[in-house]
Amino acid sequence: MRVLFIVAVLVLLAGTLVGELIVQDPGYVLINYRQTTVETSIWGLALITIVGFLLLHFGLRLLSYLAGRRGKLVRWNRNRGRDRANRNTERGLIALAAGEWSKAQRLLSGAADKSDLALVNYLGAAEAAQELNHPETSDELLQAALRTHPKAEVAIGLAQAQNHISRHQLENALALLMRLRRKSPRHTKVLRLLVETYQRLQDWGSLADLLPDVRRYRALPENQLEALERTTHLSRLESALSKLDEGSSSADKALALSQVWNALPKHLSSDATLGARYAALLCEAGATEQAEKLLRAQLKKQWSPELVQLLGKLPTGDSQRQLKQAKSWLDNHPDDATLLLTLGRLAMRNRDWELARGYFEKSLAQQPSQEAFNELSRLLVHLEDVEGYQRLVAENVDHLARELPPLPLPLRESAPAPESDPTAKAETQESERGA
Structure with missing residues (x-):
């Protein structure tokens, strides 16, 4: 309050002083421009100047304020559209992950122009269009992505290559992937898609040439x-x-x-x-x-x-030399059922039937196999060893019939059914009742 009072007193004193000066000598000013003449006192000119300055100052301030408000309005409107686009992008990505292709394409493509992640929008919308079996739309979206983000050629090219592969356009996919590989030779996704393309084309030679790079860059x-x-x-x-x-x-x-x-x-x-x-x-x-x-x-x-x-x-x-070589391997592999089977076959090539029979029997004893059983049974049939053949079948039929379904079988005197088998137990009791 004291400061305000002092200021008021100073203003009154200044006004009194100026008024006294105006009374003593008001001055005279004449302004003549073409046909216009303005006459006033020097104090009137000063007042006009001050008022004009104030009007100009406040006018400029008003224009600046209005312009600022308009810019804020524009930025607010722009941010509002971007926020909406970002929300739609998020919803579209969720729909894409959930397999809602139509919704994903609509949200992602609609928000692409204003989204902060426009490339993601285009790629996601193109994937959704591909899943909807709309190849033309998918290609258009990828082309739009390339126009707006030319530096993302590899990412967009990979999406195009995947589309070609899914449409069985393997030659187109191969040409595109080869171009991407020249641009980015260490890109593991490019290498993996090349592997898939060569496999589908059954181009084994090109795939074999590619595999060293696949190993070098750890693409798989x-x-x-x-x-x-x-x-x-x-x-x-x-x-x-x-x-x-x-x-x-x-x-x-x-x-x-x-x-x-x-x-x-x-x-x-x-x-x-x-x-x-x-x-x-x-x-x-x-x-x-x-x-x-x-x-x-x-x-x-x-x-x-x-x-x-x-x-x-x-x-x-040379079957004799082969048999001699195979016998030498027995020292390190005496229990190898496959080696014993091979020795039996080589013995048969040398027409040593008893030796072959012994090897086949040892092979079956080590590990029952259908091949060893077939070889030995064929040999016994040609040797007309009926008893040996019957014994072979009886001893090995259970091992070689494991894939057969469990069915009730008649009892064998030499091998009574165990008590735990309910079917066999019932048959035994029925036999005892009949007796």
Whole structure:
């Protein structure tokens, strides 16, 4: 209050002083411009100037205020639209995750222009359109995404490639993925889609060339990659003969197979499954000696019952030398049922029937198998050993019939049914009643 009072006193004193000056000498001002003349005192001009300045100042302030309010209104309206678009984006993504394709496409595509995540909107809407079987709409949305986000070419290209694969447009997918690989050679998703495309096209050669990069950049888990490598090179072996003419010689067939085999990665050269199939294909091509050499070399590197079994099925070769070689393996593998089966087959090639019979019986004793049972039963039939054949069937039928359904069977005097079997127990009681 004291300050306000002092200010009021100062204003009154200033007004009194100015009034006194005006009374003593008001002054004279004349302004003449063209046909207009303005006459006033100097104090009137000062007043007009002050009032004009104040009016101009407050007018500019008013315009600035109105302009600011308009900008705030525009920003508010823009933010309001963006907030709505972001909410619709969130709802659209939820619908996409829930498999509500129509709702997801409508929400995501409608909010794409104003959303902070426009690329996500376009990609999600394109996926929903693809699921709705609207390929043209999906392609249009992806093209719109590329126009608005040209730097996201790889992400958008991956979505396009997945669409091509799902539509079985494998050549288009391959061309697009090859372009993306040149742009981003280490991209694991690009590599995985290339793997899938080559598998669908059954282009095993190109897939084999791609696998080193898949391993280098860890595009697939190790166990899955190992299975893929084995399948790829196995398929290359299988298709090697199909590319030859029907009248090709055994030498040409063996050469085609060996080219594929020699191109195997080093860590697969001792794979038992691949080695066994390669040897079997060599036999089919008529290169039995080459198949035998391969099997012996593979078995020196790593013991494999699968390879041992195949050795016993070779149609030709030095059977005596083969039998001698197989006998030497018994020192390290005396209880190997597959080796015993192979020894029995080699003994039969040497026409040593009793030796073959002994090996077959030992194989069955170690591990009952249908092959050993069939070989021994065939031998006994040709030896006309009826008693031995009957004993063989009686001893092994239970082991070799495990896949049969459990059904009631007649009692055998040599093997009475156990008390725990309700069916057998009932039959026993019925027999006793009849007696």
